[in-house]
Amino acid sequence: MTTVRHEATVPVAAAGRRFDQSLAEMFPDYSRSRLTGWIKEGKVLLDSARVAPRHLVRGGEQVVLEAELEAEVDAQPEDIALDIRFEDDDLMVIDKPVGLVVHPGAGNPAGTLLNALLHHSPALAELPRGGIVHRLDKDTAGLMVVAKSMAAHTALVAMLARHDVHRQYEAVVLGTMVAGGTVDQPIGRHQHDRLKQGVRDVEDGGKEAVTHYRVRERFRAHSVVQCNLETGRTHQIRVHMAHLGHPLVGDQLYGNGLRLPRGASQALIDALRGFRRQALHAEKLAFEHPVTGESLEFDSPRPADQEALIEALRADTVLHPIED
Template sequence: MTTIRHEAVVPLGAAGRRFDQALAEMFPDYSRSRLSGWIRSGAVTLDGVPAPPRQLLRGGERVQLQVELENEVSSAAEDIALAVVHEDEHLLVLDKPAGLVVHPGAGNPAGTLLNALLHHDPRLAELPRAGIVHRLDKDTSGLMVVARTLPTYTALVDLLSRHEVERQYEAVVLGTLVAGGTVDAPIGRSLGDRLRQAVRDEEDGKRAVTHYRVRERFRAHSLLQCRLETGRTHQIRVHLAHIGHPLVGDPLYGGGLKLPKGASAELAAALRGFRRQALHAEQLSFIHPATGEALSFGAERPADQQRLIDALRADLAEHGSDHY
């Protein structure tokens, strides 16, 4: 259990402000909702006594905050290997393999990234979601950042909400695109299947923007670079399917097997054997919340995606670009 202690004096400029509003400005490392909860619990005092969140201040009061952080996560720690790309006292950057579920849930009560994180650092049990501030789908590989302290958790959530975490992906899709572009289409839960997301109208969906460019074209497929401006569930998968170029292997949004004319047995086997969405989070960049340092990390594409791309390149080399 970790104890948080802070003492401060209410600035004179905060006179007439509500207690909870002023506290959020005095302690920006913690979210407003968390600070309000601490006020209501009596963990924050004004001049030594508890005060309601809406109490108006005169300025100059002495604020004391003392909180015992109890576990917010009840899942068990499990000894699951983690590919740690970067680690310091504030955060972790991980390269998640395809097939690893991020959070425990229905059908996946254990064996998740969260369980692995609790084994790596038991103190993460004191943080919401064990410090996980964003996620990747089970069968998407690549980079994730995880907070190790409550202030870092708050700061990373804020960076994500302001779209100041750059996330770049590599995708293999059906069809040959001539040029890159942007998909700006709201996303919400599908009305026909609760496991799926779908492009919806602005009233029912949340704003979602994906930028993409073509890296390579093959005879019946394309290799894309995708950059998220927003971070909705299944965003890249939904958006690329929406424009008619679903991800190879995608079980929810894919368009099925597509073999170019005269495809070799090797290419047919590579495409049939790729049983997950061909999506890899290859680059992650952000400003370190504690140090202010600009950080950028890369993760090599996984072996199965490399084999798929090699097979597509070999097919193109055999048949030539005139067979698009």
């Protein structure tokens, strides 16, 4: 465990506020829930005295915080290879492969990205969710940013909430899309299937979700689409594309089955039937370093299976040109 000690003076501007609220503003590197716990345990003193989290400060008091950073996660470290695109003391950028689950859960108690991260950097156990501030589905490949310090974690969570992290994806969808656009539809838990998300009104539990998309390539019965996220809801691109009537190729949860163009070659039939995951790749990640202010931008090469799928669709278009 790591012991932390801080001394500070309550700002005069905080007069009349609760102690826990003031402390959260004074020490933004720590969550309010963690600070509240430390107050209750007597690990934060106000003018050398223990006070309740709801105590109202007057401004000018002396605060001494001395506590141990206990583990926030209980997953076990595992020696799993990581494709690290960038790393410093505050964060790392990972290129996640297809098939790697991000967090342990039902059916996946081990062998996850979190287990790999804890092996690579054991101190991540002291951060919420092991430093993972956003996630990708198991069968989605591509770029993720992981916090390594509490300062970076707090800042990255806020940046994601403000839409200050640029996240770009490539998807292969069913149907020939004519033009790009924006899907501005709230997303929430599906009413009848707990494994799914769906478009739902805000009044019915939906949360704001915005996806911008543009068509890169059109084929006879499929399209390659670039998607840029403003928000980061669970399964957002998969739900929004399905809402448009263009679910992702291989998406077993939101798709509507295999679609073979008339006269498709055996190579295309094999490529489509053999693609067993949603055709989605987190190809670009760009943001301002939350500590240094450096502009960072990363690109991930298209996974081999998605490249082969697109090549098969291109070959089919050569044999059967699209009539505009």
